[in-house]
Amino acid sequence: MVSFYEVVGRLAVAAGIVLVLMLLLSLLLGLILIKKKKLILPRLLLFTMESFNTHFRRVARAFGMNDRIVDMIGIEVRNRLNASRFARVPPSERILVVPQCIRHINCPARLDAKTGISCKECGLCIIKDLKAEAERLGYRLFIVPGGSFVRRIIKAIKPKAALGVACYKDLNRGMQELSKMCAVLGVPLLKDGCVETKVDAGEIIRIMRLGIEEERQEVRCGRAEA
Ligand code: SF4
Incomplete structure (x- = not known):
């Protein structure tokens, strides 16, 4: 039988994976917006940047980008919307x-x-x-x-x-x-x-x-x- 703590642990891991995927997807969508001028899923982009701004910046930095790209994406999304x-x-x-x-x-x-x-x-x-x-x-x-x-x-x-x-x-x-x-x-x-x-x-x-x-x-x- 699975214990309560195991369930909580699995849920936490699942939530972490979803968050990482969401951050990666948002970064990809943001780059498409900046480079190709195509706006896809703007609400997701805004949600990620507003709710997980620090994490979003960390992911961008992990891919060798600086914070400016995150700000560029935020400005561009709002300008379009x-x-x-x-x-x-x-x-x-x-x-x-x-x-x-x-x-x-x-x-x-x-x-x-x-x-x-x-x-x-x-x-x-x-x-x-x-x-x-x-x-x-x-x-x-x-x-x-x-x-x-x-x-x-x-x-x-x-x-x-x-x-x-x-x-x-x-x-x-x-x-x-x-x-x-x-x-x-x-x-x-x-x-x-x-x-x-x-x-x-x-x-x-x-x-x-x-x-x-x-x-x-x-x-x-x-x-x-x-
Ligand atoms: S144009 Fe206006 S703001 Fe610019 S330097 Fe002259 S007084 Fe200042």
């Missing part, structure tokens, strides 16, 4: 959040404790162009010193959609947290660090326009036909 919801939100209820580290080292703007950094449009960095586009589309732009600032803004103004820019690690973590509150999309920094980091401004602008330019085009066409 949230894009259509984001596109349906009117621009007046969207925000763009960029980190202060993309400013020029000689930026003349100062930090406000409530609203972040208020760009003076000096033109020394890309934020001037992002600000112009954000204002043209109707977004609110926040240039923030860190993650806690973003949480405060989200709680205070409760946007329905947010587009965030940050390093891979912070962006993945932030998107996971904010996904529960609004439709969040993200653009990772091309070069991270503390000052004068780099970002793909074209990609930010492309995402900012999601669901807006097409709509405006339709309104223009409708008027022309009338």
Whole structure:
């Protein structure tokens, strides 16, 4: 007769095997997403990354990959899953959040404790162009010193959609947290660090326009036909 402890032991081994298989499958699906741009079983990917993040990172490292791949997968999955919801939100209820580290080292703007950094449009960095586009589309732009600032803004103004820019690690973590509150999309920094980091401004602008330019085009066409 099998004892109670044996049953528990066998169940524990079975659960361990299932977990390892799930982590391996998720890593494979994540690599397919990054390399082939194919999204398969996104909910499984999200579940693995949210519930077993540390184990997932360990498995990736065991295959010679670094933590960035895990963050890349997390960002890509959420971008794919949230894009259509984001596109349906009117621009007046969207925000763009960029980190202060993309400013020029000689930026003349100062930090406000409530609203972040208020760009003076000096033109020394890309934020001037992002600000112009954000204002043209109707977004609110926040240039923030860190993650806690973003949480405060989200709680205070409760946007329905947010587009965030940050390093891979912070962006993945932030998107996971904010996904529960609004439709969040993200653009990772091309070069991270503390000052004068780099970002793909074209990609930010492309995402900012999601669901807006097409709509405006339709309104223009409708008027022309009338
Ligand atoms: S464009 Fe704005 S954010 Fe960039 S350096 Fe000038 S004032 Fe600072």
